[in-house]
Amino acid sequence: MLYTVYSIPNLLLPLCGGLLIDRIGNSWSNIGFNLFVVVGQGLFAGGVTWGAYPISLIGRAVFGIGGESACVVQSKILAIWFQGKEMAFAMGLGMTVSRFGSVVNDWLCPYIYKHSGARVLPSFIRSANNPSLAIWVGFILMVLSFATTIAYALLERSTEAYFDAKKKNCRGLTSSSSSASSSPFPRPFVSRKGTGASGLSSLQAPLLSQASSSEEEEKENGPSRRSQRAGATGGEGTGGGGGVAAAAAAGERPEGGEGTGGAGGGPGGVGREGEKQKRQLRGEDLEVATISLEQFRLLGGCYWLLTISCVVLYSAVLPFNNIAGELLMTKWGLTLDKTGFLISIPYLIAVLASPFLGIAIDLFGCRAALLVLASLALLFTHLSIAFTYINPAISLTTMGFAYSVYASAIWPSVALVVDSSALGLAYGLITASQNGGLGVVPIIVGAIRDATGSYIAVEVFFASLALVGLVIAIILNVVDARSGGVLNKKSCSSSSPLLHLPDVEDAGRSCASPYLQGRSCASPYLPTFDDVDEAQVVWEIKEGTRGLWSEEEPLLQQQQQQQQEQQIMRQQRHGQQ
Numbered sequence: 377m378l379y380t381v382y383s384i385p386n387l388l389l390p391l392c393g394g395l396l397i398d399r400i401g402n403s404w405s406n407i408g409f410n411l412f413v414v415v416g417q418g419l420f421a422g423g424v425t426w427g428a429y430p431i432s433l434i435g436r437a438v439f440g441i442g443g444e445s446a447c448v449v450q451s452k453i454l455a456i457w458f459q460g461k462e463m464a465f466a467m468g469l470g471m472t473v474s475r476f477g478s479v480v481n482d483w484l485c486p487y488i489y490k491h492s493g494a495r496v497l498p499s500f501i502r503s504a505n506n507p508s509l510a511i512w513v514g515f516i517l518m519v520l521s522f523a524t525t526i527a528y529a530l531l532e533r534s535t536e537a538y539f540d541a542k543k544k545n546c547r548g549l550t551s552s553s554s555s556a557s558s559s560p561f562p563r564p565f566v567s568r569k570g571t572g573a574s575g576l577s578s579l580q581a582p583l584l585s586q587a588s589s590s591e592e593e594e595k596e597n598g599p600s601r602r603s604q605r606a607g608a609t610g611g612e613g614t615g616g617g618g619g620v621a622a623a624a625a626a627g628e629r630p631e632g633g634e635g636t637g638g639a640g641g642g643p644g645g646v647g648r649e650g651e652k653q654k655r656q657l658r659g660e661d662l663e664v665a666t667i668s669l670e671q672f673r674l675l676g677g678c679y680w681l682l683t684i685s686c687v688v689l690y691s692a693v694l695p696f697n698n699i700a701g702e703l704l705m706t707k708w709g710l711t712l713d714k715t716g717f718l719i720s721i722p723y724l725i726a727v728l729a730s731p732f733l734g735i736a737i738d739l740f741g742c743r744a745a746l747l748v749l750a751s752l753a754l755l756f757t758h759l760s761i762a763f764t765y766i767n768p769a770i771s772l773t774t775m776g777f778a779y780s781v782y783a784s785a786i787w788p789s790v791a792l793v794v795d796s797s798a799l800g801l802a803y804g805l806i807t808a809s810q811n812g813g814l815g816v817v818p819i820i821v822g823a824i825r826d827a828t829g830s831y832i833a834v835e836v837f838f839a840s841l842a843l844v845g846l847v848i849a850i851i852l853n854v855v856d857a858r859s860g861g862v863l864n865k866k867s868c869s870s871s872s873p874l875l876h877l878p879d880v881e882d883a884g885r886s887c888a889s890p891y892l893q894g895r896s897c898a899s900p901y902l903p904t905f906d907d908v909d910e911a912q913v914v915w916e917i918k919e920g921t922r923g924l925w926s927e928e929e930p931l932l933q934q935q936q937q938q939q940q941e942q943q944i945m946r947q948q949r950h951g952q953q
């Protein structure tokens with residue numbers, strides 16, 4: 377009952393929570409959901425202490441309202457901050473921490489319970505064989521966890537302030553004609569939008585081919601000239617310093633598209649685009665935060681396959697843990713202590729392996745392929761438990777391996793197949809569906825066990841779920857391959873000394889989701905094309921070659937530059953005379 381009141385609301389709540397996250401942003405929703413968790417745990421502990429069962433039930437329900445949605449917002453935060461970089465590693469570390477919590481909980485609670493009457497404890501909390509102390513320790517941990525949500529909110533704010541200040545500082549630096557040629561950052565990638573599956577937009581491809589001749593031209597005319605042309609002809613956010621602003625100032629009308637990039641994340645990008653980036657960092661997107669059928673359709677085929685896979689695979693792992701103890705004792709005749717250790721093996725493996733698996737996934741990709749591998753391993757595990765007497769430690773190790781590989785691959789995959797503005801919806805929906813499976817499957821398992829009186833049929837049922845997961849994972853590989861293969865690609869790599877920059881091949885991640893068509897890495901500032909420009913800004917400032925490309929003054933700069941050049945030529949002529 378205590379678990380049911382937690383899980384029932386979560387058949388729907390993570391979805392609503394996800395939409396709320398997209399609307400009000402990460403910080404506030406993180407604080408809000410964690411507040412529910414703290415209050416819920418407090419009520420639960422109070423109910424247990426005072427022997428008031430209804431209060432405990434209410435506490436569990438309140439805890440549940442926040443618990444799973446907090447998981448959703450945390451996934452979104454990691455996806456936003458680490459997309460295109462070490463996302464799988466970051467999520468792997470998250471898994472390690474949360475599963476370490478599960479293992480510690482399994483070991484610590486019985487210990488505290490056993491020693492709750494110890495004389496060393498102050499009399500007001502001492503009470504032999506009473507579970508309240510362990511639950512109050514949980515409450516203290518929840519309060520500490522709540523403090524981290526405040527810390528995150530402050531961190532998000534200070535990051536915004538840092539980028540604002542950096543952008544403002546870029547104004548007012550002196551002009552130079554040689555900036556682009558001295559920069560290590562290739563101009564063709566200075567764009568935020570419009571990348572196709574090949575990694576290059578219709579605009580960028582011509583720009584690439586023009587690159588060498590434009591370098592020559594740029595040496596002669598300074599960087600703003602090419603930026604000006606790109607902005608005038610190029611449509612979508614070509615950035616590169618001035619862009620449309622320069623064209624507009626020069627009396628040219630930009631043809632088509634948005635092209636508001638200015639200097640990407642640089643001075644020209646401080647306005648509307650900068651505000652948009654900040655909203656993205658906060659995880660807010662008012663435009664997509666209203667629920668509509670169209671939005672669900674836009675999530676795309678890969679996303680739906682991931683969701684089905686998540687439901688069946690998690691249903692073949694977590695509910696198994698609930699029955700594993702009894703199963704091991706019944707089939708292998710093990711003691712309670714030994715069983716307790718054996719059933720913690722899968723989570724222990726997840727604790728140890730998840731960060732390394734995350735690193736491997738970031739380096740090599742292969743997410744969809746790993747889902748196939750994990751499903752196969754899980755199928756093998758359940759069949760071996762059902763039909764063999766091999767040492768259960770081996771089966772639980774393969775289960776731990778399957779679970780760790782699966783969880784390390786699936787959660788980062790979600791962020792790769794949906795738009796960053798719909799991450800809350802995407803993680804909310806997959807978590808709600810997962811909870812649906814986790815709510816229903818134990819009931820089916822109980823019914824099968826009651827009907828057959830053995831665990832063989834139960835294990836065959838779990839194996840069938842793993843088989844469905846295997847089929848879905850194979851289909852996912854096919855669908856993903858047809859739409860660009862984003863799931864099996866490595867993450868954007870870090871090739872810059874200053875910032876993480878996208879590789880050419882990574883730059884145009886494509887996906888089945890229409891949200892993603894033509895979108896590149898979605899992190900609000902680091903690995904986007906804007907960031908290349910930002911990196912370039914930093915480089916140029918460092919080199920002392922940064923041109924002054926603010927929106928208001930491109931013509932003035934050119935005039936000043938020409939005057940300077942004429943003056944130098946005059947001085948040279950005088951010198952020769």
Ligand SMILES: C[C@H](N)C(=O)N[C@@H](CCCCN)C(=O)O
Binds near residue numbers: 444447450471783810
């Ligand atoms: C039960 C919970 N919804 C869940 O699925 N937890 C995952 C970890 C989710 C991490 C998402 N970044 C688990 O494997 O425990």
